[in-house]
Amino acid sequence: MKKKLLISDIAKQLNISITTVSFILNGKAKEKRISDSLTARVLKLVEEVNYKPNQLAQSLRTGKTKTIGLMVEDISNTFFANIARLIEEKAYKAGYKIIYCSTEDDTAKTRDLISMFRDKHVDGYIITPPPGVEEDIKELIAEGLPVVLLDRTLPGLPTNFVGVDNRMGSYSATEHLIGQGYKKIALVTTESGQSQMLQRLEGYEQAMAHHQLAPKLLKIPFRVTTEDMIPKIMAFLDDLRQRDDLDAVLFATNYLALRGLEAIDKLELRVPADVGVVGFDDHDIFRLYKPSVTAVAQPTEAIADQVINMMLDQLDTDDRKQATTTQTAVLPTSLIVRNSTTRR
Amino acid sequence: MKKKLLISDIAKQLNISITTVSFILNGKAKEKRISDSLTARVLKLVEEVNYKPNQLAQSLRTGKTKTIGLMVEDISNTFFANIARLIEEKAYKAGYKIIYCSTEDDTAKTRDLISMFRDKHVDGYIITPPPGVEEDIKELIAEGLPVVLLDRTLPGLPTNFVGVDNRMGSYSATEHLIGQGYKKIALVTTESGQSQMLQRLEGYEQAMAHHQLAPKLLKIPFRVTTEDMIPKIMAFLDDLRQRDDLDAVLFATNYLALRGLEAIDKLELRVPADVGVVGFDDHDIFRLYKPSVTAVAQPTEAIADQVINMMLDQLDTDDRKQATTTQTAVLPTSLIVRNSTTRR
DNA sequence: TCGGTATGCTAAAATGATTTAGCATACCTG
DNA sequence: CAGGTATGCTAAATCATTTTAGCATACCGA
Numbered sequence: 001m002k003k004k005l006l007i008s009d010i011a012k013q014l015n016i017s018i019t020t021v022s023f024i025l026n027g028k029a030k031e032k033r034i035s036d037s038l039t040a041r042v043l044k045l046v047e048e049v050n051y052k053p054n055q056l057a058q059s060l061r062t063g064k065t066k067t068i069g070l071m072v073e074d075i076s077n078t079f080f081a082n083i084a085r086l087i088e089e090k091a092y093k094a095g096y097k098i099i100y101c102s103t104e105d106d107t108a109k110t111r112d113l114i115s116m117f118r119d120k121h122v123d124g125y126i127i128t129p130p131p132g133v134e135e136d137i138k139e140l141i142a143e144g145l146p147v148v149l150l151d152r153t154l155p156g157l158p159t160n161f162v163g164v165d166n167r168m169g170s171y172s173a174t175e176h177l178i179g180q181g182y183k184k185i186a187l188v189t190t191e192s193g194q195s196q197m198l199q200r201l202e203g204y205e206q207a208m209a210h211h212q213l214a215p216k217l218l219k220i221p222f223r224v225t226t227e228d229m230i231p232k233i234m235a236f237l238d239d240l241r242q243r244d245d246l247d248a249v250l251f252a253t254n255y256l257a258l259r260g261l262e263a264i265d266k267l268e269l270r271v272p273a274d275v276g277v278v279g280f281d282d283h284d285i286f287r288l289y290k291p292s293v294t295a296v297a298q299p300t301e302a303i304a305d306q307v308i309n310m311m312l313d314q315l316d317t318d319d320r321k322q323a324t325t326t327q328t329a330v331l332p333t334s335l336i337v338r339n340s341t342t343r344r
Numbered sequence: 345m346k347k348k349l350l351i352s353d354i355a356k357q358l359n360i361s362i363t364t365v366s367f368i369l370n371g372k373a374k375e376k377r378i379s380d381s382l383t384a385r386v387l388k389l390v391e392e393v394n395y396k397p398n399q400l401a402q403s404l405r406t407g408k409t410k411t412i413g414l415m416v417e418d419i420s421n422t423f424f425a426n427i428a429r430l431i432e433e434k435a436y437k438a439g440y441k442i443i444y445c446s447t448e449d450d451t452a453k454t455r456d457l458i459s460m461f462r463d464k465h466v467d468g469y470i471i472t473p474p475p476g477v478e479e480d481i482k483e484l485i486a487e488g489l490p491v492v493l494l495d496r497t498l499p500g501l502p503t504n505f506v507g508v509d510n511r512m513g514s515y516s517a518t519e520h521l522i523g524q525g526y527k528k529i530a531l532v533t534t535e536s537g538q539s540q541m542l543q544r545l546e547g548y549e550q551a552m553a554h555h556q557l558a559p560k561l562l563k564i565p566f567r568v569t570t571e572d573m574i575p576k577i578m579a580f581l582d583d584l585r586q587r588d589d590l591d592a593v594l595f596a597t598n599y600l601a602l603r604g605l606e607a608i609d610k611l612e613l614r615v616p617a618d619v620g621v622v623g624f625d626d627h628d629i630f631r632l633y634k635p636s637v638t639a640v641a642q643p644t645e646a647i648a649d650q651v652i653n654m655m656l657d658q659l660d661t662d663d664r665k666q667a668t669t670t671q672t673a674v675l676p677t678s679l680i681v682r683n684s685t686t687r688r
Numbered sequence: 689t690c691g692g693t694a695t696g697c698t699a700a701a702a703t704g705a706t707t708t709a710g711c712a713t714a715c716c717t718g
Numbered sequence: 719c720a721g722g723t724a725t726g727c728t729a730a731a732t733c734a735t736t737t738t739a740g741c742a743t744a745c746c747g748a
Contacts, residue, residue: 006704006705007704007705007706008704008705016727016728017727017728017729018704018705018706018728018729019706019707019727019728019729019730020726020727020728022705022706022707023706023707023727026706032726032727033724033725033726033727034726034727035725035726035727038726038727052463053704053705054404054465054703054704054705055463055464055465055705056400056403056404056409056465056703056704056705057404057703057704057705057706057733058704058705058706059400059705059733060398060400060401060404060703060704060705060706060732060733060734060735061704061705061706061707061732061733062705062706062733063733065400067443067464074429075419075425075428075429075432076422076425076426076428076429078420078422078425081419081420081421081422081425082420084419084420084444085418085419085420085446088419088444088445088446089446092445092457092460097443097445097460097464098443098444098445099411099441099442099443100428100432100442100444101432101436101441101442102429102432102433113436116436116441119396119399120399120411120441121398121399121400258628258632261632262631262632265632265634284602284629285628285629285632285633287606288602288605288606288609288629288633289629289632289633289634290609290633290634350734350735351734351735351736352734352735360697360698361697361698361699362698362699362734362735362736363697363698363699363700363736363737364696364697364698366735366736366737367697367736367737370736376696376697377694377695377696377697378696378697379695379696379697382696382697397734397735398733398734398735399735400733400734400735401703401733401734401735401736402734402735402736403703403735404703404704404705404733404734404735404736405702405703405734405735405736405737406703406735406736407703
C-alpha cells in the first residue's frame with residue numbers, strides 16, 4: 001500500500017521549508033513574497049506527485065471542515081428529497097460536502113443531532129426546525145455559526161430563513177375553488193404548530209371569510225400512521241357530505257393529499273363533480289392522476305438556490321459581522337390548475 | 345462565548361495527567377490499571393462539566409471519522425430517497441453520520457466524488473457504481489477500506505454487494521402477464537449496461553422465450569430528458585399497436601413507468617383492456633393510479649438493513665482480515681398484483 | 689536484603705497541517 | 719558608511735487528541 005504523501009515530503013524533495021510549501025498551497029505566495037520561480041516549482045511537484053493535504057489536519061488547525069449539516073423533516077419525502085438533491089449539487093460546486101439527517105420533527109432527536117453536528121464541527125447548519133429547539137439554534141447563532149432555516153420558522157428566532165408565501169398560496173388556492181363555483185370547502189391539515197402550516201390555515205380562513213363562507217377543518221394529529229390517516233379523512237369527509245356541507249377539499253401537504261385521494265376514492269366520490277381537490281405542494285402523481293390534481297407548487301429550485309446562497313454568503317463573510325444582518329426569502333408559490341377543480 | 349473545554353482542563357482540575365483522562369474516557373481504565381476511585385472521579389467531572397472530546401483531533405490521531413459516504417444515482421429518486429432514509433437512521437444508531445451525494449451515473453463525477461470522500465477520510469463507502477469506476481473501487485478495497493455496492497454490481501469486481509434478484513423479478517412479472525392472457529408483451533428499458541438493467545432484460549427475454557413469444561424492446565438512451573422520453577415511448581407503442589403487435593408493457597424502472605403511463609394516456613389506450621402494465625420498482629403512485637398498477641416491489645427495508653449490516657461488520661472487523669471475505673445479498677422481489685394487469 | 693513483579697500513573701511523541709514571529713541578506717538613501 | 723527597508727524564506731508553536739514507553743513505589747518471596 002503506497003504511503004500517503006505529506007507536506008513535509010514535498011518540502012524535503014525541494015529542500016525548502018514546510019512553511020513555504022504551505023504558503024504557496026494556500027495562495028499566499030504573493031503576500032508572503034515567495035518568488036515566482038519557487039512557487040512554480042512547488043506547484044509543479046505537487047501536481048506531479050498528486051499531493052493532497054490531509055483535510056483532517058487542516059480542519060483541526062483551521063477549525064473549518066468544508067461540511068454543511070442539512071437537517072430536514074424527512075429525506076424520503078419528495079419535497080425534501082428534491083431540495084436535498086439541489087442543495088447537494090450546489091454545495092459541491094462550492095467545495096462543500098453535505099451531511100444530512102431526518103429530524104422526524106422530533107425535538108429530542110433534533111437536539112441530539114445538532115449536538116452531533118457540532119461535535120463534527122460542520123461549518124454551517126441548514127435546518128427545518130421542529131418546535132422546541134429555539135434555544136439550541138440561538139446558541140449556534142450566538143457562537144457565530146451560519147444557520148439557515150428552511151420551510152418553516154420558529155417564533156422569536158431572528159435568523160436567515162427561506163420559505164414560501166404559504167398564506168398567499170392557500171389563499172389563492174381557496175379563491176380559485178370559489179371562482180370555480182365551489183362553496184363548501186374544507187381544509188385538511190395537521191395539528192402541528194409549524195409556522196408554514198399555520199400560515200396555510202390562515203390563508204384558507206381569510207379567503208373563506210372574505211366570501212362569507214364557513215371554514216371546515218380537519219386537523220390530523222402528528223404521529224398518525226398512514227393507515228390510520230385514511231379512515232380519519234374518510235370519516236370527516238363523509239360526515240360533511242351527509243350534511244350536504246362539502247363540495248371541495250384543500251389538502252395542506254402533499255402526503256395528506258395522497259391519503260385524501262385514497263379516502264375520496266373509497267367513498268366513491270367523483271372528482272371534480274362531487275368534490276373539487278387541491279393539494280398544497282405539487283407531486284408527480286398529481287399530473288398523472290385522473291383527473292389530474294390542481295396544486296400549489298413550491299419553487300424547489302429557487303428555494304434551494306436561496307438556501308445555498310445565504311449559506312455560502314455567511315461562510316464567506318468574516319465571522320465578526322456574522323449575526324448583524326439576517327436575510328429572509330419568502331418566495332411565491334404558483335397555482336397549477338388541473339382537472340380536479342374544473343367543473344364542466 | 346464560553347470557551348470549549350479541553351481534555352487538559354479536566355486533567356488540570358483533578359491534578360492528574362492528560363493520559364490518564366484519555367485512558368479512562370476510552371474505556372481502557374481497567375486495562376491500564378487506573379484505580380476505580382480515580383476512574384469514577386474523572387467520569388463524574390466529565391459528566392458535570394459536559395466535556396466532549398474534539399472529534400477532529402480524535403480523527404486526526406486515530407484516522408477514523410465515524411462517517412460513511414453514501415453515493416446513489418439520484419437522491420431525489422424515491423427508491424434511493426427511501427433507502428437513504430433507512431440507512432441514515434441505522435447508521436446514526438451505530439454512531440455514524442452519513443455524507444451523501446448523487447452520481448447521476450456519471451463516471452467522471454463519481455471518480456471525483458470518491459476522491460473527495462477519501463480526502464475527507466470517510467470510514468466506509470456505500471456506492472451505486474456507474475460504469476468505469478472499477479479501478480477506483482479496486483483501489484479502495486486494496487487499501488482495506490470497507491465498500492458495499494448497492495443496487496448494481498460492476499463486472500469483475502469482487503466486493504460486498506446488496507441488490508435484488510432482478511432477473512427473477514422481471515421473469516415472474518412477464519410470466520404473470522402471460523398468465524393473464526397477454527401475449528404481445530413489450531419491454532421498455534434503458535440503454536445502460538448497468539447490471540441490474542441487464543438482468544431485468546434477461547428475465548423478460550427468458551420468460552418470453554419460454555413461451556415462444558417474440559420479445560419487443562425499446563431502449564431509451566441514458567441522458568434523455570423527461571419531456572423527450574414520452575414521445576419516444578408513444579412512438580414505440582403506437583407503432584407496435586398499428587401492427588397489432590402489442591397488448592402489454594413491462595417498464596424496467598419506476599420513472600420509465602411514470603412516463604409510460606403518460607404516453608399510454610396520450611395514446612388514449614385503456615389499461616388493462618388495451619394494454620396491461622407492469623412497473624419494476626413500486627411507487628406510491630401505482631396504488632393510487634386508476635387502474636392501480638401492478639409492480640415488482642423491492643424490499644427497501646431489507647436492502648437498507650443488509651447494506652448497513654455489511655458495512656458495520658467491516659467497520660468493526662480489524663483491518664487485517666478485511667478483504668478476505670466478501671458478502672453478497674441478493675434479495676427476492678415481490679410481485680404486487682393490481683388492476684393494471686387484471687383482464688375481466 | 690535483594691531481585692522480581694505488580695500497581696498506578698505520566699512525560700513526551702505522534703497525528704499533519706497552518707500560522708506567528710523573525711532571521712539573514714541585499715539594496716537604497718542621505 | 720550607518721541606518722532603514724524590502725526581499726525571500728524558515729523555526730517553532732499550535733490545533734486537541736491518542737498512544738508508546740517507562741517511572742516510581744510498594745510488596746513479596748527467597
